[in-house]
Ligand code: FES
């Protein structure tokens with residue numbers, strides 16, 4: 425493997441930065457190297473909008489979740505004013521982790537170490553033992569805020585004060601998804617997996633059209649054969665892209681065309697959205713599927729160069745939840761995910777093993793993998809600093 429100082433030389437990646445059908449894949453060390461991963465944490469995850477789930481995770485004042493994103497530990501809590509805020513999960517006294525897991529912290533967050541107390545808006549409300557400390561300003565020792573924004577019920581966090589707002593980040597992806605009214609959807613199940621692969625492999629695979637007929641031969645391939653037209657990837661003016669595929673029925677039930685019916689179509693759909701599925705990838709790694717009757721989301725939490733946590737969210741229209749047969753119907757949608765997601769997990773782990781086991785030369789991109797190249801370029805530009813005007817000579821670690 426290359427030494428860390430050498431692997432960030434942009435001249436090594438000239439072929440990866442080409443247009444898709446002229447491009448090579450990313451070098452294997454981009455998926456296996458600790459140094460490469462550390463650079464991604466600094467230049468990608470700490471500067472991007474990262475999906476952490478839905479507002480339904482904290483429905484009532486005082487409800488909190490704790491999240492670890494690429495090593496950064498945060499608290500997300502709903503305040504008494506109903507606003508959802510995020511803070512570093514570390515006491516401002518001497519740094520103790522404040523909360524674990526998820527739950528309701530009633531009116532305040534109390535540190536387990538010396539009992540400093542914070543209001544749900546992060547303000548320091550109690551700090552016994554500081555009476556004689558000189559120049560101690562309680563107002564300057566509230567919890568450290570982390571930027572959090574809500575896109576139609578999806579929560580994203582950003583660790584950089586300099587990043588654009590989420591609306592700008594999403595650009596017209598936001599508008600394109602509007603017919604599905606995500607704010608009227610409810611996430612009824614979050615299923616977690618730990619997957620032994622690099623986070624990039626998972627996002628590439630999500631946007632790889634060529635693997636359905638092999639990896640999902642018995643599960644999704646029969647649905648793919650109902651496509652009326654090929655899947656079309658569409659660049660967007662935000663940080664991400666979308667894909668559209670026209671077909672009859674739903675793609676979120678294994679037997680969605682000929683078998684038992686699922687939920688009614690979403691009431692707000694119009695135009696082409698009534699006859700197909702729409703997928704969105706938001707850089708660096710969030711993915712969404714919107715179908716005629718339901719939606720799903722993929723949250724990816726990088727845990728290192730060769731490990732990640734995946735959370736698959738299943739979403740349905742709020743009116744569907746009132747049906748007496750909701751659980752029975754929803755189980756069919758969950759079953760589809762429970763078959764297809766482990767198929768993807770296994771192939772991504774096999775690719776990770778292949779890349780880690782031999783230092784192979786880069787491969788090439790086929791016409792079913794155009795979006796893999798779009799992803800590779802976006803990630804590379806940031807990791808190498810090319811988006812900041814970096815050049816070949818700008819190789820500082
Ligand atoms: S570290 Fe939290 S009160 Fe001391």
Ligand SMILES: [Fe+2]
Nearest residue numbers: 629639640768
């Ligand atoms: Fe797949």
